[in-house]
Amino acid sequence: MSISGPPADTPERQAYYDKISKRNLNPLWSVMSAIITREPRSACQPHLWNFAEMKELLLEAGSLITAKEAERRVLMLENPGMPGQNRITTSLYAGLQLVLPGEVAPSHRHSQSAVRFVLDGAGAHTAVDGERTIMQVGDFVITPPRAWHDHGNHSDEPMIWLDGLDIPTVSFYDASFAESSPEDERPVTRPVGHSMARxxxxxxxVDYEATQPSSPIFNYPYARTREALEAMRRQQEWDPCHGVKMRFVNPVDGGSPMPTMSAFMQLLPKGFETSAYRSTDATIYAVVEGRGTTTIDGQPFAWGPKDVFVAPSWKWVTHHADEESVIFSYSDRVAQQKLGLWREDRGNRVRD
Known part of the structure; x- marks a missing residue:
């Protein structure tokens, strides 16, 4: 067996392969170099979605179908290297969701974990297992697996956020379950801010015992996140590959807020250019503030506020900030780390 390439074919070998294929067998040596690769190989491609264009298309969808009819009025961000597969990376899903004033996206629950990153609008809410949180631009909101959740908009403007789910991961394990609620909005049993206060x-x-692997906090407000980034800026804690970059955590154990997805926020001062960096977790980025260019595998992508872009696994990434910029991102890093798979390369200095 060889990871360099398959052995040479011969008529006798091909006849043998034809014979064993009828018994649902296949020789490992003929495919080993394709399935155990020297470095990651992925159909995932770098790509950027311009928010202004996406918002126009979302609002058009809003004139065609209601949130109740659609259950979730979302335009999925499909990776161009994997058309029709409903995914933005090999393991993750992304979509832009619209809830118009006065609408409710009905309550349901499912096996999949979900993250929401608010891009546009203010004052709508999401409810998770009996508690509502009011959503503002830049807020990072989670929905744990199997938690009842609905969304409503009592403001006077459309609300748009980025949905990130581990749908491909759950599908890989054939572990998807979903259930609709008989009520569009489930009863609110706790006041706004209850989880954050606790x-x-x-x-x-004092008697808290974790009953799930997700964070008990389900809204990480942008105002607090921005304050933390500013504190690090004052200390000049610049990482050459990331600027100032922080990860969101579960306050119970310091781990990721979700069992399958990690989330981050980074600050790049005006003129800052990061050193080349790559890692095995394909990453989805959403711009909160600023303008700049990210080069992925040699291809430049100019971005501005609310744009979304994706960097595939093990492709070199550099960011250049034309203005002071803040960028949110999420990936499957925590899942890879738990499986002992994650690896990064900080300018040809590989670290597992």
Whole structure:
């Protein structure tokens, strides 16, 4: 067996392969170099979605179908290297969701974990297992697996956010379950801010026992995130590959807020250009503030506020900030780390 390439074919070998294929067998040596690769190979391609164009198309969808009819009025961001597969990377899904004033996206629950990153609008809410949170631009909101959730918009403007789910991962394991609620909006049983008050002050209730792997906080407000980035800026804690970059955490154990997805926020000062970086977690980025260019595998992508772009696994990435910029991102890093698969390369200095 060889990872360099398959052995030479012969008529006798081909006759043998034809014979064993009828018994649902296949020789490993003929495909080993294709399935155990020297470096990651993926159909995932780098790509950028311009928010202004996406918003126009979303609003058009809003005139064609209601949130209740659609259940989730979302335009999926399909990776151009994997058309028709409903995914933005090999393991993750992304979409832009629209909820218009006065609408409710009905309650349901499912096996998949979900992250929401608010891009446009203010004052709509999402409800998770009996608690509502009011959403503002830049907020990072999670929906744990199997949690009842609905979305509503009582503001006077459209609300748009980026949905990120581990749909391809759950499908890979054949572990998808979903259930609709008989009520569009489930009863609210806790006041707004309840979870943040209990778990968001570096404290836990004395008798708290975690019953799920997800964070008990489900809204990480942008105002607090921005404050943390500013504190690090004052200390000049610049990483050459990331500027200032922080990861969102579960306050219970310091791990990722979700069991299958990691999320991050980074600050790039005006004129900052990062060193080349690559890692095995294909990453989805959403711009909060600023303008700049990200070069992925030699291909430049100019971005501005609310644009979304994706970098595939193990492709070199550099960011250049034309203005002071803040960028949100999420990936499957935590899942890879738990499986012992994650690896990064900080300018030809590989680290597992």
């Amino acid at each position: 778990f968001g002050a570096n404290m836990l209730p």
